[in-house]
Amino acid sequence: MATETLTAAATAGGVGPRRRSGGIRSNENLAGWLFVAPVIVILGLFLLLPILMALWVSLTDWNGQGSPFTGDVPFVGAHNYTQLFTEDGLARRDFMTSIRNNIYYVAIVVPAQTVLALGLALVVNNRMLKGKSFFRSAFYFPSVTSSVAISVVFLFLFANSGAVNALLGFLGIDGPEWFADSRGVLHLLFGAVGVDSPPAALADGGPFGLTWWDWLAGPSVAMISIITLVVWTTSGTFMLMFLAGLQNVPVTLDEASTLDGASRWQRFRYVTVPMIRPTTFLVLTLGMIGSWQVFDQVYVMSQGDPAKTTLTPAYLSYRTAFRDFDYGSGAAISFVLFLIIIVLTVIQRRALAERDTDRPRRGRWRRRVPERS
Amino acid sequence: MxxxxxxxxxxxxxxxxxxxxxxxxxxxxxxxxxxxxxxxxxxxxxxxxxxxxxxxxxxxxxxxxxxxxxxLAGFERIFAGTNFPLWLGNSLLVTVLVTIGRVFFDSLAGYALARLRFAGRGGLFAAVIAVMAVPGVVLLIPKFLVLNQLGLYNSYAGLVVPLLADAAGVFIMKQFFESIPVSVEEAARIDGASIFRTFWSVVLPMAKPALITLTILSFQGSWNEFPHSLVSVQDPDLFTLPRGLADLVSGSLGKGTQYPLKLGAALLATIPVAIIFVVFQRYFVRDANDGSDKG
CATH class of the missing domain: 1.20.5 (Single alpha-helices involved in coiled-coils or other helix-helix interfaces)
Structure with a gap:
């Protein structure tokens, strides 16, 4: 069987001379496995095995005492999952609050970082400007720094007497107490038009144990500061991706459209945007995948407070397991989050695979050749 | 434009x-x-x-x-009033070990997946791609479970060993090895060099750019690593810099906001990565662009 696979691989590889040198390659089977063995052991032991263990724990009520793999640990079946969705109670309310918070977070972070990254890439890609590489590095630098260290800086910037409020003060605005302010931004907007308390229709009866009024809160003021931090740190990375995409837009095409009398906006709208559509898609999906994983910033800056408005599923799963010692529930939350992220990843990879098979036809100008196998 | x-x-x-x-x-x-x-x-x-x-x-x-x-009072208090020197030492140790491990193990596996013909290679590569999609934050509880079960919780081994290999690094090395012409190593093999010898003395020296990229990424990744230290240790003597920093912020300092001290500690934690960024910038940029390729 092994030889079959080998021949198949060799044929599939399609490199002629290799087949002749079979004598040299005879011990490659053993060597190959020895070479990959350390990686297999480490990833198997600390990635695959733990996922299976957590799957088991999510079906139990293990409280952290002793080993979760003995008969003493109460097996509860799917209860840890059902209490997140169907049973009214604190667990569901917290979980749904965290989902709501993260949805608003994604809804702001993803568009904001995409637009900012594209804008920065367009400016940095401008051939008439000097010193671009300095600015490119400056925009990218926050992306490589420690999320914890940068969160400390933003804690200071958004402190009550911090830089952001000082800046707002120059503009005559009285800044909020960012990390103590649990008011939802949408609620504040409703309040601005005179709707301060929930209308009767929204006061109760929303899905999954939260009222419609709660679902419509919008991100809290505290969450806005975390959103600002994340957009600020991630835009640089996505800017580099857009830059790579922009460099694939042939200059001749841009010049041709200029000759045809296209305005700058028309060139952007009808030449640049369509040409970088694959990159845009990549940035949007990577952004969504990343935004569901926000953890470090929440841990350092707010720990889910104020009033649970910066709680995210990732942080909630950590808190449920390691602070409340309810490892089963925590693991169940992790797996729901896992599912959300995997669905997004599958959508992304599908679309990228389609784009790659499309490429030879319409991607004549692309300098990169996909090496995916 | x-x-x-x-x-x-x-x-x-x-x-x-x-x-x-x-x-x-x-x-x-x-x-x-x-x-x-x-x-x-x-x-x-x-x-x-x-x-x-x-x-x-x-x-x-x-x-x-x-x-x-x-x-300089803030900095003096960082060194006199906190465990900063200890965290710094722990971070250095973890980062050096993890970087060496990743560069070595990822290159070995990347080479095997790129060049060696062995049964199951295609499946293994598919597995590497799949593993890259597993989000780190959902592994918090799982990692704790396995470290606890293996008796590695609260130890240097627990901090280091799980990070010694990463799928993305294997992927980077495989892509790079595939771009090197095969003729040189075939010559070495025909001359009778063993597979490991060919890899070590012929192929690796040609892979310098990829090795530098991987070294930098591993260094940056493990120096900044926070969630893993959160679930693998709880003894303050084993805290790494990000963990210690998070601990400072969450109130272990006691009275006052002490922002100069916190900002100083965060600054010191940022400096090594900043230096590497300035010196090896183009390797960082290369990585981000690779990212757009691999998806």
Whole structure:
């Protein structure tokens, strides 16, 4: 069987001379496995095995005492999952609050970082400007720094007497107490038009144990500061991706459209945007995948407070397991989050695979050749 | 962007108008660059300035980068009043071990997946791609479970061993090895060199750019690594820098906000990565662009 696979691989590889040198390659089977063995052991032991263990724990009520793999640990079946969705109670309310918070977070972070990254890439890609590489590095630098260290800086910037409020003060605005302010931004907007308390229709009866009024809160003021931090740190990375995409837009095409009398906006709208559509898609999906994983910033800056408005599923799963010692529930939350992220990843990879098979036809100008196998 | 200059057909009037527009574009371009340059760099300037201030000064003038009076008290307290030196040592140890491990193990596996023909190779590569999609944050509880079960919880081994290999690194190395011409190593093999010998003395030296990229990424990744230390240790003697920093912020300092101290500690934790970024910038940029390829 092994030889079959080998021949198949060799044929599939399609490199002629290799087949002749079979004598040299005879011990490659053993060597190959020895070479990959350390990686297999480490990833198997600390990635695959733990996922299976957590799957088991999510079906139990293990409280952290002793080993979760003995008969003493109460097996509860799917209860840890059902209490997140169907049973009214604190667990569901917290979980749904965290989902709501993260949805608003994604809804702001993803568009904001995409637009900012594209804008920065367009400016940095401008051939008439000097010193671009300095600015490119400056925009990218926050992306490589420690999320914890940068969160400390933003804690200071958004402190009550911090830089952001000082800046707002120059503009005559009285800044909020960012990390103590649990008011939802949408609620504040409703309040601005005179709707301060929930209308009767929204006061109760929303899905999954939260009222419609709660679902419509919008991100809290505290969450806005975390959103600002994340957009600020991630835009640089996505800017580099857009830059790579922009460099694939042939200059001749841009010049041709200029000759045809296209305005700058028309060139952007009808030449640049369509040409970088694959990159845009990549940035949007990577952004969504990343935004569901926000953890470090929440841990350092707010720990889910104020009033649970910066709680995210990732942080909630950590808190449920390691602070409340309810490892089963925590693991169940992790797996729901896992599912959300995997669905997004599958959508992304599908679309990228389609784009790659499309490429030879319409991607004549692309300098990169996909090496995916 | 692509405003063309010296178009022979253009009438003089149009050319003049054109030149004015070019100038305006350029001005607007620089204004945007400088504005965003400030947005992205000024927080670091504020951080450095305020780390050197007294606490009342930092509270009163948070926007000013100039300390008045300038004081090193914050830094003195970092070294005298916190476990910072210990965290620094732990971080160095973990980072060095993890970087060495990743570069070595990822290259070995990347080479095997790129060049060696063995049963199950295709399946293994598919597994590597699948593993890259597993989000780190959902592994918090799982990692704790396995470390606990293996008796590695609260130990240096627990901090280091799980990070010794990563799928993305294997992927980078495999892609690079595939781009090296196969003829050189075939010559070595025909001369009777063993597979490992060929890999070690012929292929690896040619893979220097990829090795540098991987070294930098591993260094940066493990130096900044936070969630893993959160679930693998709880003994303060085993804290790494990000963990210690998070601990400082969440109130282990006691009285006052002590922002100069916190900003200083965060600054010291950022410096090594900043130096590497400045020196090896192009390798960072390469990585981000690879990212757009691998998806």
């Amino acid at each position: 692509a405003v063309l200059t010296d178009r022979p057909a253009a009438a003089p009037a149009r050319r003049q108008q054109h030149a004015a527009r070019t100038l305006a574009t350029r001005f607007l371009g620089y204004a945007t660059l400088v504005f965003f340059g400030l947005v992205f760099l000024y927080p670091f300037v504020i951080q450095i300035g305020n780390a050197l201030k007294t606490e009342p000064d930092a509270a009163a003038n948070p926007l000013s980068p100039f300390p008045d009076p300038l004081t």
